[in-house]
Amino acid sequence: MSLSTGHAARAALAVILCALAVTPAAGTDRRDAAPQGWSAGPTGGGARPSGDGRPYFYLEGAPGAVLEDRLSVTNPGRTPVTVRLRGADAYDTTDGGFAVREKRPTGTGAWLRLASREVTVPARTRAEVPFAVTVPSGAAPGDHPGAVLAASGGREVGVRLHLRVSGPTLAALTVEDVTVSGQTIRYALVNRGNAALVPRLALTAEGLTGAFPARKARTLPVELLPGQRVELTEVWPDAPAFDRVTVRLRVTAAGGARGEASASAVYVPWVPLSVGALLVLVATGAGACALRRRGRGRREAPEDGPIDPPADHEPATPDRHLAKTGAHS
Numbered sequence: 001m002s003l004s005t006g007h008a009a010r011a012a013l014a015v016i017l018c019a020l021a022v023t024p025a026a027g028t029d030r031r032d033a034a035p036q037g038w039s040a041g042p043t044g045g046g047a048r049p050s051g052d053g054r055p056y057f058y059l060e061g062a063p064g065a066v067l068e069d070r071l072s073v074t075n076p077g078r079t080p081v082t083v084r085l086r087g088a089d090a091y092d093t094t095d096g097g098f099a100v101r102e103k104r105p106t107g108t109g110a111w112l113r114l115a116s117r118e119v120t121v122p123a124r125t126r127a128e129v130p131f132a133v134t135v136p137s138g139a140a141p142g143d144h145p146g147a148v149l150a151a152s153g154g155r156e157v158g159v160r161l162h163l164r165v166s167g168p169t170l171a172a173l174t175v176e177d178v179t180v181s182g183q184t185i186r187y188a189l190v191n192r193g194n195a196a197l198v199p200r201l202a203l204t205a206e207g208l209t210g211a212f213p214a215r216k217a218r219t220l221p222v223e224l225l226p227g228q229r230v231e232l233t234e235v236w237p238d239a240p241a242f243d244r245v246t247v248r249l250r251v252t253a254a255g256g257a258r259g260e261a262s263a264s265a266v267y268v269p270w271v272p273l274s275v276g277a278l279l280v281l282v283a284t285g286a287g288a289c290a291l292r293r294r295g296r297g298r299r300e301a302p303e304d305g306p307i308d309p310p311a312d313h314e315p316a317t318p319d320r321h322l323a324k325t326g327a328h329s
Contacts, residue, residue, distance in 0.1 A: 088109040096223075114129060173199065191228050241269055
């Protein structure tokens with residue numbers, strides 16, 4: 001068994017993983033924390049009934065090495081319990097959670113061999129099951145996550161196994177697909193290297209009116225496994241009511257990993273503007289109707305004084321009428 005203590009990222013990983021030392025596999029019962037139920041975890045000969053308190057298995061070795069450890073299964077109940085054991089590969093869920101693959105393992109889970117695939121633990125007893133991980137000679141350097149699964153009575157508990165193959169490691173990540181909507185910032189993180197990362201996020205924003213208060217860098221509650229992509233959401237309560245803003249995300253991790261990306265958004269108080277625009281339209285329409293009514297009234301009103309007849313229709317006079325009449329007599 002090889003337990004590395006010289007890696008800078010170990011302390012940060014422990015903070016994330018301590019709370020997840022015994023993690024149920026996807027789709028299994030989560031009652032493993034109940035005191036009357038059996039439990040599983042790393043063994044180390046400590047005084048605690050569940051082992052030495054290690055949050056997970058950590059093994060490190062060169063390609064071709066055989067690394068050994070032991071799994072402890074504790075039964076505090078009054079009747080014996082039979083537990084089935086197997087190895088599994090691990091991966092990140094889209095939201096950053098840790099999960100194990102149900103299909104046949106091809107990585108760390110396939111390299112793991114248990115001394116027994118099934119163990120019966122008497123009442124109020126702890127059983128220890130040795131296992132070994134044989135690192136293939138052609139295994140790539142870096143972190144290879146996996147888990148030891150224990151199942152009994154409809155429950156399945158996964159104990160994390162972090163295997164690091166000796167050799168050059170690369171810590172690299174990228175920030176992608178940043179979008180800003182209201183007080184919500186969505187983005188994706190991708191681990192481009194071969195080492196597990198615990199990222200830290202810093203957020204800055206600048207608008208037409210100036211820079212907004214920067215968000216202090218904080219450690220994200222995720223462990224980004226090699227080659228994995230997670231999609232995360234950040235709440236931004238300082239979002240403006242009216243401005244055009246550029247939001248920039250900067251993410252760092254141990255080993256020199258660094259990535260950043262930005263996105264812009266326009267903030268407009270649509271409700272007040274919509275009400276104001278509606279009022280302007282109503283006022284404009286009312287004014288146009290009033291002008292049309294006034295113009296129609298002017299065209300229909302009669303002018304003062306007599307109306308002259310057309311020039312080519314002179315009115316007949318009595319004298320001319322008599323003259324024409326006299327011509328015929």
